[in-house]
Amino acid sequence: MREEMKQILERLQCEYSIFKKGTNPDELEKAYLEALQDSAGKNYYPAILLVDEYVTDWLDYVFEEDYHREELMQTCKNNGKELLQERFREYMEDYQEDYGGDLEEFIGKETEGEVLHHFSAYNSFDEYVLVEDALLLKIPVQHPWEIIAWLPVGGWNECPAPEEMISICKYWYESYGAIPAVFTHDEMEFYVPQKLNGAVPLEVAKEHYAFCVDRVDQGTRTCTLSELAVGLKDSDIWYFWWD
Numbered sequence: 747m748r749e750e751m752k753q754i755l756e757r758l759q760c761e762y763s764i765f766k767k768g769t770n771p772d773e774l775e776k777a778y779l780e781a782l783q784d785s786a787g788k789n790y791y792p793a794i795l796l797v798d799e800y801v802t803d804w805l806d807y808v809f810e811e812d813y814h815r816e817e818l819m820q821t822c823k824n825n826g827k828e829l830l831q832e833r834f835r836e837y838m839e840d841y842q843e844d845y846g847g848d849l850e851e852f853i854g855k856e857t858e859g860e861v862l863h864h865f866s867a868y869n870s871f872d873e874y875v876l877v878e879d880a881l882l883l884k885i886p887v888q889h890p891w892e893i894i895a896w897l898p899v900g901g902w903n904e905c906p907a908p909e910e911m912i913s914i915c916k917y918w919y920e921s922y923g924a925i926p927a928v929f930t931h932d933e934m935e936f937y938v939p940q941k942l943n944g945a946v947p948l949e950v951a952k953e954h955y956a957f958c959v960d961r962v963d964q965g966t967r968t969c970t971l972s973e974l975a976v977g978l979k980d981s982d983i984w985y986f987w988w989d
């Protein structure tokens with residue numbers, strides 16, 4: 747086992763399975779879904795962590811800062827929706843100031859968008875294999891948003907800070923059934939078996955943009971909310987990448 751892998755596992759202190767670099771990604775996704783089904787009624791939720799050099803640096807930084815999971819869990823509030831609304835307002839103000847555009851132009855009128863049914867953050871661009879070793883973790887939490895206390899992603903670039911992230915994840919789970927599932931050093935994916943759970947696609951697209959502007963700015967062909975919204979309607983995977 748790689749030394750980096752040992753260090754990560756020592757810090758996380760939970761059950762795990764290792765999937766080697768070069769493995770078919772379908773095997774990891776299948777194992778995740780089986781673990782999620784098995785977790786029903788038990789005190790754990792599965793999560794996938796891609797183990798690359800950047801993730802090791804990220805966790806080194808987190809744990810060197812006298813980090814306490816319990817403290818982050820206690821910061822979780824019922825204000826995830828409000829946090830996203832405020833972030834969206836701020837981004838729209840910047841959009842109007844920098845580009846002179848209006849919300850109608852930014853929404854657009856697209857009728858086609860990418861539909862996601864499979865995780866992709868750990869895939870190689872060159873061939874259909876795991877780009878690095880990956881861990882399938884069984885994280886000992888009662889609620890899926892508490893995964894963030896074990897993998898405190900956020901706080902760089904425009905990614906929400908961990909204290910905001912955990913509250914947003916709570917709101918998304920309670921509203922849509924969205925479960926934080928895949929983590930890399932700059933990507934995050936949610937498994938959303940209920941899809942939008944009856945919500946208006948455009949309103950959810952606004953939340954996704956507030957959470958990660960690159961989901962629209964670099965993750966769509968037209969850089970419009972409508973393109974993202976159309977794809978979200980039938981997607982059971984939510985993908986985010988912070989450049």
